[in-house]
Amino acid sequence: MGRIAYVNGRYGPHSEACVHIEDRGYQLADAVYEVWSVFGGKLADAEGHFARLKRSLGELRIPEPMSREALTIVLREVLRRNRVREGLIYLQISRGVAPRDHAFPEGFVRPAVVITAKALDRAASEAKAALGISVITTPENRWGRCDIKTVGLLPNVLARQTAREQGAGEALFVDEMGLITEGASANAWILDPDGVLRTRDTQANILRGVTRSTLLDVIGEAGLKVEERPFTPKEMAQAKEAFITGAGSLVLPVVKIDGQPIGDGTAGPVARRLRSLYIERAKQTAI
Secondary structure, three states, X not given: OOOEEEEOOEEEEHHHOOOOOOEHHHHHOOEEEEEEEEEOOEEOOHHHHHHHHHHHHHHHOOOOOOOHHHHHHHHHHHHHHHOOOOEEEEEEEEOOEOOOOOOOOOOOOOOEEEXXXXXXXXXXXXXXXXXXXXXXXXXXXXXXXXXXXXXXXXXXXXXXXXXXHOOXXXXXXXXXXXXXXXXXXXXXXXXXXXXXXXXXXXXXXXXXXXXXXXXXXXXXXXXXXXXXXXXXXXXXXXXXXXXXXXXXXEEXXXXXXXXXXOOOOOOOHHHHHHHHHHHHHHHHHOO
């Protein structure tokens, strides 16, 4: 059976799914999105993703297209129709279809909703995590509202492509003060020489990562010391360990930055432990 997509109230073949040419998400990036990890056919970190979705829609003044209860039913149905037990589910909501104009359309416009799902090979993901990834740094050049999860991701796309061309798994943005903000699609962390876990605070221009938030709870329960405090690329290079977090990467060890090994150049024990603890929590709380 081929993949199934949900588009504006209808389920249909993924290969035939489409939106109107004047959908504002397509033409103006006037849209938001969320991505849930899926464990055992259930949505991980559901509460955090629904809350962030609501906030993003509110910041862009896009009406909620349906209740949370209805949206949950549709998300689960997309998973069921695609037979996805382990993977990711993607939701995008745009302001809708209207004649192209930069200002909001006048009158009510129904938001457009797209949902897709794909399966992941968890064994392959674990093998990747066991080895760790390398990262590169790139100057921060994104807009000033990265706290809103919009589909306007061109700087992220270019940064990730540069990382791929250099054989790296992620690109980390560095601001004008020389501090790492976050990755192209993940939050960044280090275990500093004093044994303190550090990640940038969300008062800065970064996305309020849902995986990041859950991991902070996991870290607290594990009795580890953590500080929401920024760090430089040099500090990451000199750290005991480093890792990134996100719905797709979960907790993924970083072993090299800009060609320099971090720690002993292997996936560190703290990062590996936190990955295991996070996955255990995600499975237990998925809905």
